[in-house]
Amino acid sequence: MKDHSDEGFDSLFEKKKSSGAKLFAILFFGIIIVSTSVYTYLSVGVVRDRMLVAKSQVEGAAPVDPSLIDLMKEKAWVESRLKMAAGDSVGLSIDLEQHTIQLELKGVVVMNSKIRDFSTSGFFKRMDGNVYFAIFGSPLTIQKFESSIEKNPFKVVIAPKNEAEAEAAVTKKDSIPDENVFWTVKLDRDFELNIQGIDSVAESQSKYKLGKGFEFKRNLKNIVNSFEHIVKFKKPTYTPEILISIPENEAKAILRALPRNASVTIRI
Amino acid sequence: MRTFFIYLAILVVGILFFTSMVLFAIPALQESTLVLPGIAQGESGSGDGTVNQASLEKDISKLQAKLDKLTPADAYIIINTSENHFYLYKGKQLIRKGLCSTGKNERLVSEERNKEYVFYTPQGVKTVKGKQKNPVWAKPNWAFIEEGLPIPPPGDPSRFESGTLGAYKLTLGDGYMIHGTIYKRFIGQSVTHGCVRLLDEDLEAVYNALQVGSKVYIY
Numbered sequence: 001m002k003d004h005s006d007e008g009f010d011s012l013f014e015k016k017k018s019s020g021a022k023l024f025a026i027l028f029f030g031i032i033i034v035s036t037s038v039y040t041y042l043s044v045g046v047v048r049d050r051m052l053v054a055k056s057q058v059e060g061a062a063p064v065d066p067s068l069i070d071l072m073k074e075k076a077w078v079e080s081r082l083k084m085a086a087g088d089s090v091g092l093s094i095d096l097e098q099h100t101i102q103l104e105l106k107g108v109v110v111m112n113s114k115i116r117d118f119s120t121s122g123f124f125k126r127m128d129g130n131v132y133f134a135i136f137g138s139p140l141t142i143q144k145f146e147s148s149i150e151k152n153p154f155k156v157v158i159a160p161k162n163e164a165e166a167e168a169a170v171t172k173k174d175s176i177p178d179e180n181v182f183w184t185v186k187l188d189r190d191f192e193l194n195i196q197g198i199d200s201v202a203e204s205q206s207k208y209k210l211g212k213g214f215e216f217k218r219n220l221k222n223i224v225n226s227f228e229h230i231v232k233f234k235k236p237t238y239t240p241e242i243l244i245s246i247p248e249n250e251a252k253a254i255l256r257a258l259p260r261n262a263s264v265t266i267r268i
Numbered sequence: 269m270r271t272f273f274i275y276l277a278i279l280v281v282g283i284l285f286f287t288s289m290v291l292f293a294i295p296a297l298q299e300s301t302l303v304l305p306g307i308a309q310g311e312s313g314s315g316d317g318t319v320n321q322a323s324l325e326k327d328i329s330k331l332q333a334k335l336d337k338l339t340p341a342d343a344y345i346i347i348n349t350s351e352n353h354f355y356l357y358k359g360k361q362l363i364r365k366g367l368c369s370t371g372k373n374e375r376l377v378s379e380e381r382n383k384e385y386v387f388y389t390p391q392g393v394k395t396v397k398g399k400q401k402n403p404v405w406a407k408p409n410w411a412f413i414e415e416g417l418p419i420p421p422p423g424d425p426s427r428f429e430s431g432t433l434g435a436y437k438l439t440l441g442d443g444y445m446i447h448g449t450i451y452k453r454f455i456g457q458s459v460t461h462g463c464v465r466l467l468d469e470d471l472e473a474v475y476n477a478l479q480v481g482s483k484v485y486i487y
Contacts, residue, residue: 107338
C-alpha cells in the first residue's frame with residue numbers, strides 16, 4: 001500500500017529537479033537534528049561538569065553539619081556584608097530567604113526593596129554546603145554590566161553664545177520614555193544575576209515582555225553563540241543564573257547606583 | 269519559483285527548530301532535576317566538631333552588632349539621586365522623607381571648547397562640613413557661561429546673589445551643598461549642578477537635625 005503522506009510530499013517537487021530538493025531537505029534536517037542532538041547532550045553534560053568542578057574546588061573540606069547549615073549561612077551573610085562595608089562604594093546585598101534586595105553604603109542600608117519574584121538555576125538548588133560557602137561565603141564582584149536602559153546617561157551641552165541663545169534653550173524637559181528595565185551582570189565565580197523591573201507579579205511571569213529589544217538581542221546572541229559552538233566543534237557553556245523581579249523604579253535606581261565593579265553579597 | 273519557496277520553507281523550519289532547541293529545550297533540560305542525579309548529595313556527618321550551635325549563635329550576634337554599629341546613632345540623610353528623594357534618619361528610625369533635586373548629569377562645554385564643567389551629584393558617603401543661615405551664593409564661572417554672559421572678575425558684585433540658596437545651606441565639600449531653592453517647580457527632578465536642593469520646610473528640618481560631621485549617604 002502506498003503511503004499518502006509520502007505521495008503528498010513527493011508531489012511538492014517536480015520529477016528530476018525535485019529529487020535535489022528532497023535530498024537537500026533530508027540532508028539539511030539530518031545535519032540539524034544530529035548536530036542539535038549532540039549539542040543538547042553536551043549542554044546537559046556541561047552542567048554536571050560545572051557541579052563537579054565546583055565540588056572539586058572544595059575537596060577536603062570538612063562536611064557541613066546539615067543541622068547547622070542555616071546558622072552557617074546566616075554567619076556567612078553577615079560576615080560578607082561586613083567585608084562589603086569595608087569598601088567605599090555602594091554594594092548590593094540580596095537575601096532570597098527574606099525576599100529583600102538592598103543597597104548598602106559603608107554598612108548602612110540606603111535602599112531596601114522587596115523582591116516580588118525570583119528564580120534560580122538548578123545548580124544553586126543542588127549545591128552542597130561547602131560549594132555554597134565557596135560561592136557565597138564572601139562578597140562577589142561584578143565583572144560586566146548589560147542593561148536595557150543606559151546605566152549612567154550623560155548629556156553634553158555646548159554653552160550658549162549669548163543671553164538670547166541661553167533663553168531660547170530654556171530647560172526643555174525630556175518626556176519620560178516608556179522604559180522596560182532589565183539588566184544583567186556577570187559576577188566572578190562565573191554566574192549571572194538578572195534583575196527585571198516589574199509593576200506586577202503577573203508581569204514577572206512573561207519575561208519576554210520585559211526588556212523588549214534587549215531580551216531579543218540577548219536571545220539572538222545566544223543562538224549565534226550556540227551555532228558558532230556547533231560549527232567550531234566547541235563545548236557548550238553553562239552559566240547558572242539568578243533572576244530577580246523588583247519594582248521598576250527600584251530596579252532602575254539600583255542599576256544607576258551600582259559602580260561598574262561593585263560588590264554583591266547573596267544569601268540563598 | 270516554487271522550488272525556491274520549498275527550499276526557503278525547509279530553511280525556515282530548520283532555523284525554527286534550532287532556535288527553539290537553544291532557547292527552550294536545552295535550558296529546560298539543563299535545569300531538569302533528572303540531569304544531576306547523585307552529583308550533589310546532602311552533607312553527612314556532623315561536621316568537623318569545631319563548630320556548634322552555641323558558638324555559631326555567639327559569632328553571629330557579635331558580627332551583627334559590629335554591622336549595626338556602622339549605622340550612625342545620630343541623624344543622617346540618604347539621598348536617592350535616581351528618584352530625587354531624600355530620607356532623614358536618626359539611627360534606624362526614619363524622621364522625614366520627601367522630594368529633592370539632584371545633579372542633571374550634564375557636561376557643559378564652553379563655546380571655545382576649551383573648558384568643560386560636569387554637573388552631577390557624586391555618590392558615596394559625605395559629611396556635613398559646615399552650616400550657614402541666610403547664605404549668599406557666590407556664582408562660579410559656569411553660572412555665567414551657562415547663561416551666555418561674560419565672566420566677571422573675581423569679587424565682582426554681580427557674582428553674589430542672596431536668597432537663591434534659600435534660608436540655609438549645609439556644605440559637603442568640593443563645592444557641593446544641600447540648600448534651598450527658588451525653583452520649587454523643579455523639585456523632584458534632576459536639574460541641579462550637583463548640589464542637593466530641598467523645599468523650605470524640609471530644608472529647615474534637615475538643617476536642624478544634621479550637625480557638622482553628620483553623614484550624608486548619596487546613591
